[in-house]
Amino acid sequence: MPVDEPSVLIVGAGPSGLVLALILLQCGISVRIIDKQTTYSVGSRGAAIQPRTLELYAILGILSDLLDVGELLRPTLAKYNHGDIDPTTFVKVVDIVEPTPDLPYPNAYYISQVRHEAVLRSHLRKLSCDVELGSELRNLEQFPDRVVAHIERTDSDGNKVEEKAEFRWLVGTDGARSVVRKQIDVEYLGETRAQYIALGDIIIEEGVDPQFWHSWDGSAKSIIFRPSGVNDKSFMFFYTGRSEELSNTTITREELVNDFREITGRQDVKFGSAPWLSNYRPNIRMVDKMQVGRVFLAGDAAHCHSLTGGQGLNSGVHDSFNLGWKLALVHHGRAAQTLLRTYDEERLRVIGYMLRFTTTLHNQSFERLQAGKKMEDSSWDRGGDLQMLGVNYSGSSIILQETSAVAGINNAYSRPVGSGPASVEASFRAPDASGLVAAGSAASPSTTLFSIFNVTTHSVLLFGRDADCSAQISDVIARIPSGIARAVWLLPQGETGAGTSRCELVLEDRTGSAYGGYGTPVEKLTIVIVRPDGVVGAVVPDIDGVERYFANLVRSNL
Structure with a gap:
C-alpha cells in the first residue's frame, strides 16, 4: 500500500460513515470517505436522536454543537376527526424526564438529518478530512494485508475518472442498496412489505x-x-x-x-x-455477518427496519462506536485481528432484537391504518426501551461478566429485572457523574465522567478510600497496558489521594454522584473498566480482574 494512502476507506457519508470517520481520525488513523451523490442529501429523514446516542456524542466531544441545531423532542400528538379544526384528543408520545447526574440526557432530541450531517462534516473538516462527493465504489478486491478499491470519480468538469486505490480496511456505510455488501457477497435477509x-x-x-x-x-x-x-x-x-x-x-x-x-x-x-x-416501502432486513476479511458493514448497509421507533440512524451510529475502537486497536498493533470478530458477535444480537422490536411496533401502527382503523393511543408510546439506554452486550466474549444475574441476558435492549438505578454492571452503559474536582483542590472547576471518557482509550475507574486502597491502586496502574487505557481514581468526598502520583487523574467525588450512581462502596477497592464506546467491560475487585480483562482483549501476556 502506498505510504501516503489513507488507511481506511469509508463508502457512504451518512451519519454512520461520518461518525466512524471521526472516531478513527481521533484514534490517529487516516481516513478517506466517499459518497456517490454529487450533492448532500436534503430532507429531515431520521431525526429522532435517542438519549443513548446523545451520550455517545458527548463522549465523542461533539454533542453541544448538535444540540445547538436541534430541539428537545416534546411529541404530543393531536388527533382530528374529518372537518374539525380543533383536535378531538391529545396523546402524549413520550414523557419529558428531568436530568440526573448519572443520566444527563434522558430525553430524545429532534435534529433533522440535514443539520445532523452538516455538524458531523464540520468536525471532520477540523481534522482535515472532507467528504468526496461524486465518487462511487465500482468494485473491490481483498488480499490478506489490504483491500483494493476501484473508484469512479466525477471531476469538476463532469468527466468520469477511474481510480484504483489501496487501503488496509474498507467499511461500507452506503445504505440499504449497499455496493459494498454486494461486493463481499453478504445476503440481506428479511422482507420488503407490500405497504406503500x-x-x-x-x-x-x-x-x-x-x-x-x-x-x-x-x-x-x-x-x-x-x-x-x-x-x-x-x-x-x-x-x-x-x-x-x-x-x-x-x-x-x-x-x-x-x-x-x-x-x-x-x-x-x-x-x-x-x-x-x-x-x-418498509424493509425489514439484516445481514448475518458484518465483516468479511478486511471489509465491514455498518448502518443501513447492514440492517434496515421500518420507520417506526426512530432506531435506524441511531443503531447505525452505535455500529460505528462499536467498530471504531476495535479497528483502531488492531490497526495500531495493540490487539490481535481476532478482536474484530466481536463486532459481529456484539452488534448482530442487538440488531436482531431491534428488528423484532420495531417490527412489532410497525405492525401495531400501520396494519391498523391500512385497515382503515384508528390507531390505539398506546401504539404511539415512544419511551422506554426505544431510548436505547439499556442496549447491552451481555454474553460477549470480551466482556468480563461474572454476575449470574446478568450473564447471558436475552433482552439486548433493556436492563435485567431487579437491577436498581444505583448500580453498574458489565455489558451495559457506563453512567455519567458530575461534580468531580481535582483531588486536594479547594476550588477547582468540576467535570463529568462523560467529559473524561473518550473514544481512543479505556477508562479504568478506581473507587475506594485513600488509606484503604492506595497501595493496591499503584499495582493496578502498573499492570494497565500502555496506550490502551488510563486510570482515573475517584475518591470519596474529603479524600486527597496523597501519594498517588502514578495515577493519571485523581478526582474527588465532591457531590457523591459517582459513588451513588455506580453503587460502589467507599471502604474497599472497586474497579470499573469502561470501554471507548461507553460500555462497561468489567467490574472487578482487584488487579487479577484487570489482568484477565485486558489479557482477553489484546490476546497477550501482561
Whole structure:
C-alpha cells in the first residue's frame, strides 16, 4: 500500500460513515470517505436522536454543537376527526424526564438529518478530512494485508475518472442498496412489505401548530405530520392509503395537498414548498455477518427496519462506536485481528432484537391504518426501551461478566429485572457523574465522567478510600497496558489521594454522584473498566480482574 494512502476507506457519508470517520481520525488513523451523490442529501429523514446516542456524542466531544441545531423532542400528538379544526384528543408520545447526574440526557432530541450531517462534516473538516462527493465504489478486491478499491470519480468538469486505490480496511456505510455488501457477497435477509407510504417534507405556512404532531386516521387513507421544531415551519409527512395505481409512484406536492384536503376536510391550512418527496416501502432486513476479511458493514448497509421507533440512524451510529475502537486497536498493533470478530458477535444480537422490536411496533401502527382503523393511543408510546439506554452486550466474549444475574441476558435492549438505578454492571452503559474536582483542590472547576471518557482509550475507574486502597491502586496502574487505557481514581468526598502520583487523574467525588450512581462502596477497592464506546467491560475487585480483562482483549501476556 502506498505510504501516503489513507488507511481506511469509508463508502457512504451518512451519519454512520461520518461518525466512524471521526472516531478513527481521533484514534490517529487516516481516513478517506466517499459518497456517490454529487450533492448532500436534503430532507429531515431520521431525526429522532435517542438519549443513548446523545451520550455517545458527548463522549465523542461533539454533542453541544448538535444540540445547538436541534430541539428537545416534546411529541404530543393531536388527533382530528374529518372537518374539525380543533383536535378531538391529545396523546402524549413520550414523557419529558428531568436530568440526573448519572443520566444527563434522558430525553430524545429532534435534529433533522440535514443539520445532523452538516455538524458531523464540520468536525471532520477540523481534522482535515472532507467528504468526496461524486465518487462511487465500482468494485473491490481483498488480499490478506489490504483491500483494493476501484473508484469512479466525477471531476469538476463532469468527466468520469477511474481510480484504483489501496487501503488496509474498507467499511461500507452506503445504505440499504449497499455496493459494498454486494461486493463481499453478504445476503440481506428479511422482507420488503407490500405497504406503500408516501413521505417527505413540506412547509406549512399556517393552520397547523408546530408544537404538536398531527394525525388524521380512521379511514382508508391516513396522514400524519411531524414537526421539525416549534420554531420551524417544515413538517415531515407520512401518508398511507394512496390508490393502488399510484402506490409505486412518488407523490407530487399538488397530489399531497389535494389528498390532504380530501382526507381532513381542512381548507384553512396553507402549504408552501415540498423540498423532499419520496415513495417508501418498509424493509425489514439484516445481514448475518458484518465483516468479511478486511471489509465491514455498518448502518443501513447492514440492517434496515421500518420507520417506526426512530432506531435506524441511531443503531447505525452505535455500529460505528462499536467498530471504531476495535479497528483502531488492531490497526495500531495493540490487539490481535481476532478482536474484530466481536463486532459481529456484539452488534448482530442487538440488531436482531431491534428488528423484532420495531417490527412489532410497525405492525401495531400501520396494519391498523391500512385497515382503515384508528390507531390505539398506546401504539404511539415512544419511551422506554426505544431510548436505547439499556442496549447491552451481555454474553460477549470480551466482556468480563461474572454476575449470574446478568450473564447471558436475552433482552439486548433493556436492563435485567431487579437491577436498581444505583448500580453498574458489565455489558451495559457506563453512567455519567458530575461534580468531580481535582483531588486536594479547594476550588477547582468540576467535570463529568462523560467529559473524561473518550473514544481512543479505556477508562479504568478506581473507587475506594485513600488509606484503604492506595497501595493496591499503584499495582493496578502498573499492570494497565500502555496506550490502551488510563486510570482515573475517584475518591470519596474529603479524600486527597496523597501519594498517588502514578495515577493519571485523581478526582474527588465532591457531590457523591459517582459513588451513588455506580453503587460502589467507599471502604474497599472497586474497579470499573469502561470501554471507548461507553460500555462497561468489567467490574472487578482487584488487579487479577484487570489482568484477565485486558489479557482477553489484546490476546497477550501482561
